Amino acid sequence: MKIVCIGSGNVATHMAKAFEENGADIVQVWSRELVNAQALANEIGAQAISDLKLVDKYADLYLIAVKDDAIAKVAKELKEINGIVVHTSGATDMEVLAGFKNYGVFYPLQTFSKQQPIDFIHVPLCLEANTEENMSALQLMAMKLTPLIYEVETKKREVLHVAGVFANNFVNHLYQLSHQILKKNDLDFELLRPLIMETAVKVQDALPEDVQTGPAVRNDKKTILKHEELLKRTPHLQEIYKNLSNSIKKSK
Amino acid sequence: MKIVCIGSGNVATHMAKAFEENGADIVQVWSRELVNAQALANEIGAQAISDLKLVDKYADLYLIAVKDDAIAKVAKELKEINGIVVHTSGATDMEVLAGFKNYGVFYPLQTFSKQQPIDFIHVPLCLEANTEENMSALQLMAMKLTPLIYEVETKKREVLHVAGVFANNFVNHLYQLSHQILKKNDLDFELLRPLIMETAVKVQDALPEDVQTGPAVRNDKKTILKHEELLKRTPHLQEIYKNLSNSIKKSK
Numbered sequence: 415m416k417i418v419c420i421g422s423g424n425v426a427t428h429m430a431k432a433f434e435e436n437g438a439d440i441v442q443v444w445s446r447e448l449v450n451a452q453a454l455a456n457e458i459g460a461q462a463i464s465d466l467k468l469v470d471k472y473a474d475l476y477l478i479a480v481k482d483d484a485i486a487k488v489a490k491e492l493k494e495i496n497g498i499v500v501h502t503s504g505a506t507d508m509e510v511l512a513g514f515k516n517y518g519v520f521y522p523l524q525t526f527s528k529q530q531p532i533d534f535i536h537v538p539l540c541l542e543a544n545t546e547e548n549m550s551a552l553q554l555m556a557m558k559l560t561p562l563i564y565e566v567e568t569k570k571r572e573v574l575h576v577a578g579v580f581a582n583n584f585v586n587h588l589y590q591l592s593h594q595i596l597k598k599n600d601l602d603f604e605l606l607r608p609l610i611m612e613t614a615v616k617v618q619d620a621l622p623e624d625v626q627t628g629p630a631v632r633n634d635k636k637t638i639l640k641h642e643e644l645l646k647r648t649p650h651l652q653e654i655y656k657n658l659s660n661s662i663k664k665s666k
Numbered sequence: 667m668k669i670v671c672i673g674s675g676n677v678a679t680h681m682a683k684a685f686e687e688n689g690a691d692i693v694q695v696w697s698r699e700l701v702n703a704q705a706l707a708n709e710i711g712a713q714a715i716s717d718l719k720l721v722d723k724y725a726d727l728y729l730i731a732v733k734d735d736a737i738a739k740v741a742k743e744l745k746e747i748n749g750i751v752v753h754t755s756g757a758t759d760m761e762v763l764a765g766f767k768n769y770g771v772f773y774p775l776q777t778f779s780k781q782q783p784i785d786f787i788h789v790p791l792c793l794e795a796n797t798e799e800n801m802s803a804l805q806l807m808a809m810k811l812t813p814l815i816y817e818v819e820t821k822k823r824e825v826l827h828v829a830g831v832f833a834n835n836f837v838n839h840l841y842q843l844s845h846q847i848l849k850k851n852d853l854d855f856e857l858l859r860p861l862i863m864e865t866a867v868k869v870q871d872a873l874p875e876d877v878q879t880g881p882a883v884r885n886d887k888k889t890i891l892k893h894e895e896l897l898k899r900t901p902h903l904q905e906i907y908k909n910l911s912n913s914i915k916k917s918k
Contacts, residue, residue: 524861525879532864535844536863542856573850573896577891583842583880583882585806585837585841586874586877588833590873591833591913591915595829598825600822605790611866613838614866622842622845626838629757637734655831657905661839662839664902665846
């Protein structure tokens with residue numbers, strides 16, 4: 415299987431490496447800046463390019479992993495492609511690729527960071543394709559990386575993306591706020607790390623609504639007032655405390 | 667080491683079992699309802715009691731693990747105790763136990779659920795004591811359970827408790843909201859579980875502010891507007907989306 419990787423950022427890097435490790439051949443890496451393409455290309459033995467006119471016309475898969483805003487633009491510059499062209503975005507309509515004969519979406523529902531390697535068997539891949547045949551082809555490719563393969567159409571993928579913002583971006587922000595609270599009082603973030611892990615572990619085989627604990631869910635007004643008092647010098651934190659406590663009470 | 671366990675709820679159960687497994691002797695379990703005391707006592711070979719007058723006077727440790735509101739009341743009924751009396755609450759002043767000669771706090775900074783066993787080596791124990799001697803004694807007892815031992819005075823413990831509400835209760839609530847979003851669109855919560863795990867894993871050796879991702883932190887207005895539009899039929903979720911996105915932008 416021959417793959418052209420369009421992009422050299424976080425997602426591109428992790429996916430290209432995962433494909434390479436699992437027997438696919440990344441033939442080219444494109445980036446607007448040749449030096450960025452080169453960095454990834456060197457790691458996986460691919461050719462680095464910065465001109466989309468140089469893209470190999472005979473690959474099986476063209477993986478567009480660039481910023482959402484850039485997908486349409488990059489797609490427009492790709493000419494005479496027969497292989498399947500996919501983007502990897504949660505928030506972008508598949509039809510942005512409708513100019514190709516074979517196209518689809520290859521959306522990894524996971525958070526990637528440059529430093530941290532990730533095992534793709536823990537990365538759900540949400541697939542969409544313009545034909546059943548292309549869906550089958552994408553599934554075969556996805557199976558090289560993970561058993562967690564889902565067929566998800568554009569509308570549902572967008573919903574999934576919003577849910578991911580709650581479960582990842584917002585959750586991480588709450589970690590950050592808890593760190594702020596500790597810092598102001600010379601307490602180490604280290605203290606909270608086991609609690610953070612256990613909170614995530616708990617919902618791996620339970621539903622969050624069945625394991626909710628804390629003062630809000632048991633309507634412990636005394637503790638809630640005490641906490642609001644403790645946060646009065648950081649009104650921004652106090653407001654979030656009130657909002658989320660109320661949301662918990664309403665969700666019971 | 668002889669321990670009397672006052673309480674038979676979640677925290678009492680996990681701590682009593684952990685002590686028993688690590689060579690301590692739980693001699694009695696008290697609960698207002700004898701049947702509740704009996705359930706835990708049977709599991710760990712202790713005597714069940716429902717009358718505080720029957721409490722063994724010669725234990726080394728009296729572990730009060732009852733609801734915050736009940737701690738003072740229970741403490742008042744305990745007479746002629748020489749061993750160390752501790753409560754396990756994050757939000758309660760140590761001085762509620764000032765009627766005893768030897769007293770302190772033994773606060774496990776972790777979330778417990780009845781069903782799920784937990785390895786105490788991942789439970790930070792925050793200790794406080796009325797004398798240095800009692801602190802040393804509590805540290806020796808805590809070392810039976812975990813290497814994660816911290817000396818934390820009442821004021822800081824209360825701060826820790828608030829931070830824990832953000833990192834655990836509120837985080838779990840966000841999991842629940844993401845589940846709500848998926849459910850409305852016939853998507854399975856299963857899809858988000860790997861993302862939830864990775865989000866927690868990521869901050870085990872990084873700080874949350876260094877790994878924040880998503881549309882809010884990169885100020886991707888187009889995606890934010892799209893998400894708000896998607897949530898317009900659930901104004902409650904839309905409001906939380908706006909609040910937390912703004913908080914992320916402000917925290918940059």
